[in-house]
Amino acid sequence: MASTTLRIELCGRLAEACGREVDLDLPEAGLPVAALLTALGDVYPVLGDALGRGRIRACVNETIVPPATVVRPGDQVALFPPVSGG
């Protein structure tokens, strides 16, 4: 099955374990956000704990999306831990 490499930006404390950007093989058909988080935890076990807490949101092409949204090759993807301004 053909796959491409997806670069994922990790924001806030998510960047502490393995830097601000990680790469993940993505099937040509894409992956829903929820599955992408699982796959990322498999490849980067050190991220697993933070990703598994259910409080991470995905931002695809500068829009925060629900877990069912499919991420496709070429998308600009970032993962957001809980935000806090002020």
Added chain:
Amino acid sequence: MASTTLRIELCGRLAEACGREVDLDLPEAGLPVAALLTALGDVYPVLGDALGRGRIRACVNETIVPPATVVRPGDQVALFPPVSGG
């Protein structure tokens, strides 16, 4: 019965009818605030309406006092309609 003249300052809209200051004969023994308001309304009928509404407070020697307080000759007296800052 001996009496002296008490000068009373009228604040806010109370000054509209007959100016900022009015004089009233005061018995040497003084008068409670409530009686002073009645006496003032008798001497200056044009003030009666405003004074009778029960919303006028007396300030004696720079302290706002209750209606039972006795005003004596030499006191510095002012009458306050409802206040409003800001």
Added chain:
Amino acid sequence: MTSHVELTEAGFDPAARLAAFTASLDGEGAVVSFTGHARGAAKDGRPVAALVLESYRGVTLASMQSIAADAHARFNITRSHVVHRCGAIRPGEAIVFVATASAHRRAAFEAADYLMDRLKTEAVFWKREDGPDGSRWIEPTEADQADLARWTAKQD
């Protein structure tokens, strides 16, 4: 606790007051300010050339100081600044400025809100709108009284 309370006939600049207040901070995280400006029209739309605030000797300043002291007693604020004009105030000019500082924002917000509600209804001023068609004395509105009642209803 630091409290500055001032009654002035001269115009003042709210931004300059905020600058001085901010410069006086000692590690607080939250600053709230309120400025009340004179409006050019009455509630019913009539034009207002000047708002005239009458005060009475030391009683007016004392009433402001008492309100500020109550705010410090009631809320966890570390400093406050209250300035109120008297005399004739033209439309647009500042009438009253309040600033509060606290470690966290809730106390600063509530104290500023409380200060204004009490200044509006209990500070010793008499307020008159002068316009081309005469003068009118202004008393606290029902909304002002309702705002004030919030603080007696909920004793935090």
Added chain:
Amino acid sequence: MTSHVELTEAGFDPAARLAAFTASLDGEGAVVSFTGHARGAAKDGRPVAALVLESYRGVTLASMQSIAADAHARFNITRSHVVHRCGAIRPGEAIVFVATASAHRRAAFEAADYLMDRLKTEAVFWKREDGPDGSRWIEPTEADQADLARWTAKQD
């Protein structure tokens, strides 16, 4: 309705912002401002050398604009000014400034309060305290969440 929303890496002066906001008024009677300043100590007392706010591309500014638009939709305010820093902020420096204007004071107070509650919990920033003994990420506190919940509980 006029709304200015700004994200900046540079330091800014809250008093200068209030001056500009005040100069832009068009007859409003009430102006409320809030300034959040970086503190030199964490909640547990550890010293903080810098507060670091991370943002994400256009999403951070868009989240601020959305919050400001909601404030205008919900409260009877005529203008607002929101500026938020990102990057490293030293103790005492301003992190966020909000100003609101309205005809009467209640709307201006509530809108500023609301803006801050939502910025604290929903604006897209990640906040870190850097000190001599390391870094710590800060998430909204329970008090922040409780403050936010006030606005969903009471739909005025």
